[in-house]
Amino acid sequence: MTDTNTMTTPLTRKDFVSNQEVRWCPGCGDYAILSQVQKILPKMGIPKENFLFVSGIGCSSRFPYYMETYGFHSIHGRATALASGAKVANPELSVWVITGDGDAMSIGGNHFIHTLRRNIDMNILMFNNRIYGLTKGQYSPTSEIGKVTKSSPLGSLDYPFNPPALALGAGGTFIARAIDRDQGASLEILERAAKHKGTSFVEYYQNCLIFNDGVFSHLTEKNTKDDTVLHLVHNQPMRFGKDNNKGLRLVGSQFEVIELGSKFGINDVFVHNENDKNLAMLLSELTYSDVLPTPVGIFYVKDTPTYETMVEDQIERAIKIKGKGDLNKLFNSSGTWVVE
Amino acid sequence: MSETKKQVTELTDVTIRFAGDSGDGMQLTGTQFSDNTAIFGNDLATFPDYPAEIRAPAGSLAGVSSFQIQFSNRDIHTPGDDLDVLVSMNPAALKVHLADLKENGMIIINDANFTKRNLQLAGYDSNPVDDGSLSNFRVIHVDMTKLVTIATEEIGLSPKLVARSSNMFALGIVYWMYGRKFDNTIKFIKDKFSSKPDISEANVRALNAGFNYGETIEVIKTSFHISKAVFEPGTYRNMMGNMAVAYGFLAAAQSSGLNLFYGGYPITPASDILHYLSGYKHFNVKTFQAEDEIAGVVSAIGAAYAGDLAVTATSGPGMALKTEAIGLAIITELPLVIVNVQRGGPSTGLPTKTEQSDLLQAMWGRHGEAPCAILAASSPADCFEATYEACRIALKYMMPVILLTDGYIANGSEPWKLPDLDKLPKLTTRRVTDPEGYQSFDHSSEILARPWAIPGTPGMEHRIGGLEKSDGLGHVSHNPLNHHHMVKLRQKKVDIIAKEIPDEIPFGDTSGDLLVLGWGGTKGALRSAVARARGEGKSVSHVHLRYLNPLPNNLGELLLKYKKVLIPELNLGQLAIIIRAKYLVDTISFSKLQGKPFTITEVYQRIIKEIEG
Missing domain, CATH: 3.40.50.920 (Rossmann fold)
Incomplete structure (x- = not known):
């Protein structure tokens, strides 16, 4: 729309910082994500006024208040539904949904899956800390079974959702995972998510210092992360490990870890293909594995028409066939009679 | 042939009920007769009444579907109390509706369906047609299905398909009784079955056969004439409440210069509003069939924030689900219209039957102090103006408006005088584009409506949401005095509307x-x-x-x-x-x-x- 604006005064990170004091707990993973988002927005070539951040309820959902963009802090679980209405109403907007594991997968589960299946162009960043933070520490739909929390003193009996698998099952067209503390990878993922035409789902592993501290520390600590995180790169063998000496091999339909060396070579390592949905399903199954590494990066991408463009197309087609709507013509369209 | 020309009796008003099995096509028959009556120039009011089951067991009392119409040469306001004519396509229909027939009223019966089994299903020990129990009424009973079979023999349709045209035979008799031409119905049949010429032809023949039957048989001694009603000059058409709501939305969108966004979830008896609007895409209408009632209203709230005329429609159970979101629209002060086509409750209640039991829900059904404007439509045609007015208030005052209709007026119909679009009140919005001095929660206007800055407008980026906001700046505020102030302000925003509501002038006397x-x-x-x-x-x-x-x-x-x-x-x-x-x-x-x-x-x-x- 107003591209000239961005041409003359390039936007910077600061343009996206609002004057509101950020009130997450000191050390919360949300700070890192906020900063990452503010870093990539200026690069998108989108006028600032076209960004809309929508959130539900939860710690993460305070996010829009800290962005100097249009923002809507809605009600619990409904952010994707609200964002859907806004995007369909104005497809020019760059719409971002900030949500959490409770907001998106529990109370908002229905809206979440239906947004994905419609492929409305928006970016859903789900801050997954595997706990309810704002209500002070109950287990969430992504908490591991057996988790002891305020509402599960003897351990949670709920099997957790596997977010990427759920998103794939719902027909998602962009599915990725990022980690709050891994800025480099996160920035790349965010940029790809933003550019994807359709619903982009990014599961953000995020540490809750107060109620679930360290839940992802094995993925973020220097001494373990190289062996526990698998960075997915399109068309590249799935290698990991401190010396990049491990890889994933596919045996039947199961992955196994191999050590590169005398027995196995690079050709034995499975090559990632972000357009292969079956592969994405297999990768999502590693989510709760104790043995295999946790994939981070882009699981799956598919280009397919978005809902809102199809809405616009239908309107255009209807106008082509019926002519632009004329109220008087419509009112007179059937069974009228005139009284003199 | 017809040298014995039958006499014509003059009447002022008539009430007819078409009743039969859910599969007998009674709604279609009634609608056709209504449209015909409207074109003829009588005043009319209709009342469709159908079971909640799409196809209840054939022949059962629960499966009876009916359509009532009163038409008159006078100004009438209801579909009539007692019936002059009852069309009973099967014994169950007779059983259910006979009590409403006037003494000496007329019953038109399709003998073909008065079989032993159907009589049993309806709880009759003997056939009322010939056991004398209908002696207080004028009974015309004829094997419609057999006569239709003969009339359509050459077409070669299956007996099942032939039987389906029997409703047109019944309609033909009624058309004859009231001296009608029925070009509209023939055109309707030809359009509806344009891809099935056999069925189209069978229906037309059944209709003609019924008409000729009326003219020929001795039992019907007279036809009736009801002269045209006196209407104000203008162009009229027959209008149902749900369609009038859809038209009201279209007119409001045009007047305000906004695009219409409808977010909703199918629910009886409101779904027709979604159906109609989804056919008006050439009016730039966007209909979003959401995954549930909550997403229906919440998507509309998103569209309202983005600058559309955003609306939703539902019925009682859906209204309950939308409640939290309506509170959000109230605290964010966004324009939104929510239509509740009321039905019998609580819970699933009586999904296809009418009731007015959601008024207090609209008033006080939300948590917190959450007032919004509430309007009610009073008749099928009035739904147009009421909807337009609801949109006007929502846009002018920046608040959600609940419009209450009900199953009776939603599906009922009456003549509607087409409005002069130029004479409808012009709808204004609170849209702003100048960032100078802009505050998202600026309530300094006389009517306390905040400005409406929409995403995409440079320099007016702001955040709204369900948390309490400070007056003016619109920042999150937990300040005790600010909350007290804002609660009162939201109430005042509603109260202030009364200034422009016309005084009530009683029908009758002022005391x-x-x-x-x-x-x-x-x-x-x-x-x-x-x-x-x-x-x-x-x-x-x-x-x-x-x-x-x-x-x-x-x-x-x-x-x-x-x-x-x-x-x-x-x-x-x-x-x-x-x-x-x-x-x-x-x-x-x-x-x-x-x-x-x-x-x-x-x-x-x-x-x-x-x-x-």
Whole structure:
């Protein structure tokens, strides 16, 4: 729309910082994500006024208040539904949904899956800390079974959702995972998510210092992360490990870890293909594995028409066939009679 | 052939009910007759009544579907109380509806369906057609299916398909009885079955056969003529409430210059609004069939934030689900129209039957102090103006507006005078584009409406949401005094609307023995009953409310001018509670909860009782 604006005064990170004091707990993973988002927005070539951040309820959902963009802090679980209405109403907007594991997968589960299946162009960043933070520490739909929390003193009996698998099952067209503390990878993922035409789902592993501290520390600590995180790169063998000496091999339909060396070579390592949905399903199954590494990066991408463009197309087609709507013509369209 | 020309009897009004199995096509038959009647120039009102089951067991009492129409040369307001003619396509229909037929009324029966099994299903021990039990009525019974079979023999359709055209035979008889031409129905049949010429031809032949039958047989000695009603000059068409709502939205979108966004989830009896609007894409209408009721309203809230005229429609259970989100629209002060086509409750209740029991839900059904404007439509055609007015208020005052209709007026129909679009009040919005001095929660305008800056407007980036905000700047605020102030401000925003609500002018006198006070879809019955009693010299007047929140300014004063106030409602006295609470005026509540509208007679009798007793 107003591209000239961005041409003359390039936007910077600061343009996206609002004057509101950020009130997450000191050390919360949300700070890192906020900063990452503010870093990539200026690069998108989108006028600032076209960004809309929508959130539900939860710690993460305070996010829009800290962005100097249009923002809507809605009600619990409904952010994707609200964002859907806004995007369909104005497809020019760059719409971002900030949500959490409770907001998106529990109370908002229905809206979440239906947004994905419609492929409305928006970016859903789900801050997954595997706990309810704002209500002070109950287990969430992504908490591991057996988790002891305020509402599960003897351990949670709920099997957790596997977010990427759920998103794939719902027909998602962009599915990725990022980690709050891994800025480099996160920035790349965010940029790809933003550019994807359709619903982009990014599961953000995020540490809750107060109620679930360290839940992802094995993925973020220097001494373990190289062996526990698998960075997915399109068309590249799935290698990991401190010396990049491990890889994933596919045996039947199961992955196994191999050590590169005398027995196995690079050709034995499975090559990632972000357009292969079956592969994405297999990768999502590693989510709760104790043995295999946790994939981070882009699981799956598919280009397919978005809902809102199809809405616009239908309107255009209807106008082509019926002519632009004329109220008087419509009112007179059937069974009228005139009284003199 | 017809050298014995039959006589024509002049009448003023007639009430007919077409009744049969859910699969007998009674709604279609009734709609065709209604459209024909409208084109003929009578005043009319209709009342479709159908079971909740799409196909209840054939022949059962539960499966009876009916369509009632009253038409007249006078100004009428209801589909009629007692029936002059009952078309009974099967024994169950006769059983269910006979009690409503006037003495000496006419029954038209399809003998083909009066089989032993169907009689049994309807609970008849013997066939009422020939056991003498219908001797107080004029019975025309004919094996319609057999005559249709003969008339369509050459087409070679299966017996099942032939039988389906029997409703057209019945319609043909009725067309003959009222001296109608029926080009509209022939055109309808040809359009509907354009890809199935066999079926089209069979239906047309069945229709003609019925008409000729009426002309030929001796049993029907006379046809009837009801002269045209006197209408104000203008162009008219027959209009159903749900369609009038859809048209009202279109007109409001055009007048305001906004695109219409409809977010909703299918629910009886509101779904037709979604159906109609989804056909108006060439009006730039965006319909979003959401995954549930909550997403229906929430998507509309998103669209409202983005700058569309955003609306949703639902019925009771859906309204309950939308409740939290309506609170969000109230605290974010966004324009939104929510139509509740009320039906019998609680829970799933009576999905296809009418009721007025969601008024208090609209008033006080949300958590927190969450007032919004509430309007009610009073008749099928009135749904147009009421919807337009709801949009006007929502956009002007920046708030959600609940419009209450009901199953009776949503599916009923009456003549609608096409509006002069240029004469409708111009809709204005609070849209702003100048960042200079902009504050998202600026309430300095006289009507306290905040400005509407929409995403995409440079320099006006702001955040809104469900958390309490400070007046003016619109920042999150937990300040105790600010909350107190904002709660009162949101109430005042609603109260202030009363300034432009016209004073109520009673039908009848400005004082007297009795005031009948009503709201919503009961208007026709109430007005007719009051008129009847006044015709007999009774001191009774009628006020019918469109604006329920806020109420008209002069209402409290007006109520004191009558010795008694009678409030008939299809609920347990919900308006009565509001009136008593607000004005400390004693009221008499007259309740009916049968899934059916009031009849004129029952209201009239109650009026007499209150005045004389």
